[in-house]
Amino acid sequence: MRISLKTLLRIGCTMASTILAGSAALAVSTEADFRQAYAAADAAEKQAGILRNQWIVTEAALAEASRAAGKGDFDQAIAAAKEAEALAKASIFQATGEKAAWKNLEIRP
Amino acid sequence: MRAYRALLDFVGRAGRLLSVRFLLISLATLLLAIAPASAIADDADPAKEARAFQNYFFKKFPNVKPDDFANGPYALNEDMRRQWEEKEQFPPYEFSLEAGKELFAKPFANGKHYADCFPDSGIGIRQNYPQFDGKSGKVVTLELALNQCREANGEKAISYAGDDMAALTAYMAFTSRGKPFDIKIPDDPRALEAYEDGKRYFYTRRGQLNFSCATCHVQNPGERLRAEVLAPALGILNAMPIYRSEWGNMGTISRRFITCNSQVRGVPLEPQAEEYRNLEYFLSYVSNGLPISGPGSRP
Numbered sequence: 001m002r003i004s005l006k007t008l009l010r011i012g013c014t015m016a017s018t019i020l021a022g023s024a025a026l027a028v029s030t031e032a033d034f035r036q037a038y039a040a041a042d043a044a045e046k047q048a049g050i051l052r053n054q055w056i057v058t059e060a061a062l063a064e065a066s067r068a069a070g071k072g073d074f075d076q077a078i079a080a081a082k083e084a085e086a087l088a089k090a091s092i093f094q095a096t097g098e099k100a101a102w103k104n105l106e107i108r109p
Numbered sequence: 110m111r112a113y114r115a116l117l118d119f120v121g122r123a124g125r126l127l128s129v130r131f132l133l134i135s136l137a138t139l140l141l142a143i144a145p146a147s148a149i150a151d152d153a154d155p156a157k158e159a160r161a162f163q164n165y166f167f168k169k170f171p172n173v174k175p176d177d178f179a180n181g182p183y184a185l186n187e188d189m190r191r192q193w194e195e196k197e198q199f200p201p202y203e204f205s206l207e208a209g210k211e212l213f214a215k216p217f218a219n220g221k222h223y224a225d226c227f228p229d230s231g232i233g234i235r236q237n238y239p240q241f242d243g244k245s246g247k248v249v250t251l252e253l254a255l256n257q258c259r260e261a262n263g264e265k266a267i268s269y270a271g272d273d274m275a276a277l278t279a280y281m282a283f284t285s286r287g288k289p290f291d292i293k294i295p296d297d298p299r300a301l302e303a304y305e306d307g308k309r310y311f312y313t314r315r316g317q318l319n320f321s322c323a324t325c326h327v328q329n330p331g332e333r334l335r336a337e338v339l340a341p342a343l344g345i346l347n348a349m350p351i352y353r354s355e356w357g358n359m360g361t362i363s364r365r366f367i368t369c370n371s372q373v374r375g376v377p378l379e380p381q382a383e384e385y386r387n388l389e390y391f392l393s394y395v396s397n398g399l400p401i402s403g404p405g406s407r408p
Binding site for chain 1: 154157158160161162165308309312313314315316317319321323324327328371374375376378384
């Protein structure tokens with residue numbers, strides 16, 4: 001079976017455009033993923049703020065996420081945002097549990 | 110027909126019984142729901158709690174004289190005490206004390222002074238703060254009262270964590286040295302709630318390190334945390350404000366609370382936040398009877 005040069009070029013162009021389109025789509029989805037991860041972390045941190053129990057490390061992770069996103073390093077930005085979300089959730093867990101648990105430390109008459 | 114009437118009668122009685130039972134159950138449930146809240150309110154006895162709080166430390170450190178708790182870690186560590194006594198020959202807070210005296214005497218733009226805002230012209234009154242203000246329903250600390258005084262006289266508020274506030278409170282504390290803390294909880298449910306809120310804050314774990322104030326100052330006073338010897342919670346505010354060698358200058362109670370929160374990796378609240386004022390109210394109240402020793406100095 002013989003493939004003409006014209007067909008070969010057509011196949012090559014199609015493959016190249018598919019790869020280019022795919023990587024462009026990946027970059028867009030990475031930024032969207034970051035925005036989603038950051039929004040989740042930010043919402044959890046705001047909840048911790050309502051409970052008056054934010055952690056310094058959560059704020060630092062959120063700042064790191066923004067910094068990395070500003071540089072276009074969305075992998076790092078997403079990782080930092082996810083860490084921030086986990087920390088914020090831990091601080092919420094702590095504040096919620098302490099609503100009753102503080103009594104265990106109390107000096108009572 | 111008779112059987113039908115008997116059946117109706119039975120159903121009616123059962124219904125009445127059931128509704129009475131339902132009413133009783135509802136009432137009992139309601140009482141149970143209310144009971145814990147009213148039990149807390151009835152059980153709350155700050156005077157009794159303060160005695161228990163003090164006794165905890167007296168038992169934990171039987172060789173420390175009660176008044177000496179106002180000297181913080183120096184009451185618990187002989188080496189530190191000797192160094193402190195030598196430092197007191199030329200105390201590091203002296204410059205701030207002088208600055209505070211000048212600031213206190215300096216008239217506002219309207220010609221009035223801080224002295225015009227306080228009983229006894231502000232001299233020898235430190236031991237009465239914080240106070241519960243019945244009008245606003247809030248705890249008023251000395252730092253807050255100083256800024257309220259400024260604002261009432263057309264001046265801008267100064268930073269609660271800044272040098273001027275530290276200097277002013279240092280001077281006022283100095284004029285109260287030796288006077289025992291005399292914090293009042295008036296017969297007002299809001300005052301009791303402020304005390305309870307301060308207590309809750311004191312014992313609540315926070316920050317990434319999962320520490321409460323009590324973790325260091327109730328469970329571990331006298332122990333070392335890195336280079337520091339932890340002070341007992343009893344009398345911890347009597348020496349405020351303090352010169353800390355770590356800071357290189359004087360710090361107010363606001364600054365100390367903020368630093369404590371940061372040290373356990375918690376985001377500090379704003380200076381003079383309600384929680385901090387209530388915490389100060391609680392901590393000062395449980396130290397009633399212990400002398401004011403401020404301004405103090407710490408490593």
